Amino acid sequence: MEFKEVREGKAKILVPKAERIYDAPVFYNPVMAFNRDLSVLALRVLEPKEALDALSATGVRGIRYALETPVREVWMNDINPEAFNLIVENIKLNFDGALEVKEKKAILEGDKRLISTNKDANLLMDEAFRYFDFVDLDPFGSPMPFLDASLRAVKRKGFLGITATDTGVLCGAYKNACLRKYNARPLRGELCHETGLRILIGAVARYIGKYDLGFRVLFAYYKDHYFRVFLKLEDGAKKGDETVEKLGYVYFDQKTGKFEVENAFLPSRKGAYGPLWLGELKDEKFVEALYNEAQKAELAKKRKVLECLERVRGELDVPLFYELSMVAKRNKLEVRKPDLIVEALEERGFLASRTHISPTGIKTNAGLSDVVDVLRSL
Numbered sequence: 001m002e003f004k005e006v007r008e009g010k011a012k013i014l015v016p017k018a019e020r021i022y023d024a025p026v027f028y029n030p031v032m033a034f035n036r037d038l039s040v041l042a043l044r045v046l047e048p049k050e051a052l053d054a055l056s057a058t059g060v061r062g063i064r065y066a067l068e069t070p071v072r073e074v075w076m077n078d079i080n081p082e083a084f085n086l087i088v089e090n091i092k093l094n095f096d097g098a099l100e101v102k103e104k105k106a107i108l109e110g111d112k113r114l115i116s117t118n119k120d121a122n123l124l125m126d127e128a129f130r131y132f133d134f135v136d137l138d139p140f141g142s143p144m145p146f147l148d149a150s151l152r153a154v155k156r157k158g159f160l161g162i163t164a165t166d167t168g169v170l171c172g173a174y175k176n177a178c179l180r181k182y183n184a185r186p187l188r189g190e191l192c193h194e195t196g197l198r199i200l201i202g203a204v205a206r207y208i209g210k211y212d213l214g215f216r217v218l219f220a221y222y223k224d225h226y227f228r229v230f231l232k233l234e235d236g237a238k239k240g241d242e243t244v245e246k247l248g249y250v251y252f253d254q255k256t257g258k259f260e261v262e263n264a265f266l267p268s269r270k271g272a273y274g275p276l277w278l279g280e281l282k283d284e285k286f287v288e289a290l291y292n293e294a295q296k297a298e299l300a301k302k303r304k305v306l307e308c309l310e311r312v313r314g315e316l317d318v319p320l321f322y323e324l325s326m327v328a329k330r331n332k333l334e335v336r337k338p339d340l341i342v343e344a345l346e347e348r349g350f351l352a353s354r355t356h357i358s359p360t361g362i363k364t365n366a367g368l369s370d371v372v373d374v375l376r377s378l
């Protein structure tokens with residue numbers, strides 16, 4: 001394997017040289033630096049003591065956590081032996097001190113405790129019952145094969161960071177795969193990214209309850225063809241009940257673009273999409289804290305991170321949105337600038353905002369007919 005050295009945040013990382021990232025023996029995707037930046041910010045705000053990067057590849061994520069956040073102990077695990085060897089090299093490249101390597105485990109005891117393992121992530125997480133304050137799942141595709149074990153490896157008041165890159169599944173291009181993996185009926189079309197994100201969170205809500213746990217969403221977003229969710233676990237059967245109570249369905253009329261959400265454990269009529277999470281996608285204080293940290297931090301994609309957080313700060317936290325290009329097309333109207341529509345809706349007394357999910361989407365408590373009226377009036 002030939003390597004090159006890249007810098008990301010405060011880390012120096014050896015990554016395999018390859019024509020295409022998916023051909024490399026160990027995976028490194030520079031586009032995901034944005035995802036890792038936001039995760040670094042999350043750990044700076046949440047200050048976990050022990051963190052697990054369960055699917056680590058080059059170790060870049062865990063190494064950044066150790067270099068850029070107050071975390072005390074970081075575990076970096078990968079089932080691929082070549083990835084394990086590279087994590088060990090990358091730890092040596094970034095930290096002083098003797099690294100003790102014993103078969104499939106390497107430990108560095110320094111200011112921070114760094115541990116690299118070469119195991120199946122589910123096995124590792126089951127051996128570390130309720131050990132971690134923060135568990136990070138950043139898999140190829142769906143996190144579902146690792147979800148249940150992560151819910152046991154994390155402390156009862158801990159945090160989870162979950163990535164899903166199987167957007168085709170969650171957004172309905174592969175309906176059967178969504179039924180199978182997420183036990184949910186996906187919605188195709190203009191709302192698919194938000195419903196995909198909500199199906200992912202909804203699946204966690206349905207898995208977590210059996211442990212008498214619930215959660216609050218700290219921040220959930222869609223970007224660059226992946227979903228990412230930060231959750232704060234809440235302890236107790238009551239919290240589990242409250243979490244399940246935020247599940248529901250959406251009904252969507254492809255012809256008119258009208259959507260309706262139903263907050264219920266089972267749908268009351270045919271044609272429902274879901275189950276999906278109808279609760280919050282952000283905690284305002286947490287997003288504000290991420291934004292403040294982002295201003296101070298040395299990040300790989302600082303400008304993009306700040307832009308995203310600025311949009312999210314101003315985003316109305318209600319389920320779903322109106323895609324203006326589609327509203328205009330269906331009603332044979334001209335598309336207008338989203339900011340103009342937001343302003344006009346606010347002038348009429350509605351709440352309205354842009355959304356990070358689509359550059360031409362509008363979140364509002366107004367109905368479709370109000371949005372059409374506004375578009376017609378401009």
Ligand code: SAM
Nearest residue numbers: 027055056057061078079080120121138139140
């Ligand atoms: N988190 C990494 C980052 O930020 O660069 C990228 C991880 S990559 C998308 C997914 C990794 O999961 C691969 O390196 C793969 O070898 C590893 N993997 C797949 N199945 C696994 C399993 N059952 N247990 C542990 N690692 C696994």
